[in-house]
Amino acid sequence: MKSWIIYDMRNIFRLFIIITICVSCEEGDQETLNEKFIFNYNLHESLPDEWVSEFYTIIGNLENLIPATPRSYQDNMNIYSWVSNIDKPFKKHIGNTTGACICGNDKERYMVLEIPENEFKYNQLHRFSVIAHEYFHVYQMSLSESFFDGDIELKWLSEGTAASFESIYIQQFYGENYFLEAQSQVDVSAVNNPTIFEKFDLSSDKDTNYSSSVFIALALTKELQKNGKTEEEAFRLIYKDYWELNPSDDNWKQKFEELFTFSVENFYDRLSQYSNEISTVLPSEKLRIQDIFI
Ligand SMILES: [Zn+2]
Structure with missing residues (x-):
């Protein structure tokens, strides 16, 4: 992948064409899975830097300890996070969803981590533990398609x-x-x-x-x-x-x-x-x- 990009840097126009072709071929190819489960991060600026840094540490630890396996039904996930005193900053992506969950619709699942502002005020561990909780559900979904589909309540x-x-x-x-x-x-x-x-x-x-x-x-x-x-x-x-x-x-x-x-x-x-x-x-x-x- 890298080598053809370097080669084609000689010709910007040609590179543009290749990228356009490759984007459309990936979209059309249902067999192509990410090699590793990918998270896409949407962390709002309301979150304290210290939390954001700890968030990435926790996700990194969890990816090492219990990696979610990429599956045909899910090989990536958006994570949306913000502090509760901000009113739904990701509304255009996740509607009125608040709280903490793996939620979604028929098109996709996403992780929502709305962190109550009091958890920062009182340094409550829940502001970190909730990340491990929701990550575990992603791991569970990667093991069980029925769980992903909501076909088991238990x-x-x-x-x-x-x-x-x-x-x-x-x-x-x-x-x-x-x-x-x-x-x-x-x-x-x-x-x-x-x-x-x-x-x-x-x-x-x-x-x-x-x-x-x-x-x-x-x-x-x-x-x-x-x-x-x-x-x-x-x-x-x-x-x-x-x-x-x-x-x-x-x-x-x-x-x-x-x-x-x-x-x-x-x-x-x-x-x-x-x-x-x-x-x-x-x-x-x-x-x-x-x-x-x-
Ligand atoms: Zn749960």
């Missing part, structure tokens, strides 16, 4: 993995226990009626900051360890291996039993023996992300 596992991953990231890189700081409000339903956490609309008022979903996901890693898995293996099973099975709303229970070797019903029964305290299911403070994803 909130306690889809959000419980992203939210626990964000805490493990904070533990490893900032030395703070974000599980105890922000994910400790576990509702009693997590142990006595866990089925409701399969659906967003049945459990939104019982899942502050996804605490209950995190609890259930962490309890699953404890049960896997009781069956002989190491802690790292247990997290790999829920963070990676399960999503590689591409579970959907129709078959997620079969895939669960196939991989974890006990049924969902059996797991829910086991949950009733727990108390709804996040402190009882915390991972080891020595757990390292690079040891989970090997």
Whole structure:
């Protein structure tokens, strides 16, 4: 690629023609994927320089630790970020979307990181952890087309993995226990009626900051360890291996039993023996992300 550009620099007009041809051929060629997953950054000037610098560090760390695989359905993504005291600066691209999400429409998915201004004022770790959370969803989508398509809800596992991953990231890189700081409000339903956490609309008022979903996901890693898995293996099973099975709303229970070797019903029964305290299911403070994803 480089060599023909240098060659054609001798003739600006010819270069223009070649670039025009190459742009149109890339657009028409559905088989051509980016070699690596590409993020396109749209970071608003309202964001403090210090945050922007940390943002790139975090994304770089995550790209090394859990690279998203380019897929035919998605090999790149726009990231839009700004501070909440600015009114929707990317409205022409993402409409009225606010908050933090992987959102989108039938044409594309994008990452939205609207950072509440208070998180800068009070130096809250969430301004960083949210990056790891949303990145994890991109990784999940690259493993599972059904997840990308929205064909699996299973909130306690889809959000419980992203939210626990964000805490493990904070533990490893900032030395703070974000599980105890922000994910400790576990509702009693997590142990006595866990089925409701399969659906967003049945459990939104019982899942502050996804605490209950995190609890259930962490309890699953404890049960896997009781069956002989190491802690790292247990997290790999829920963070990676399960999503590689591409579970959907129709078959997620079969895939669960196939991989974890006990049924969902059996797991829910086991949950009733727990108390709804996040402190009882915390991972080891020595757990390292690079040891989970090997
Ligand atoms: Zn999420």
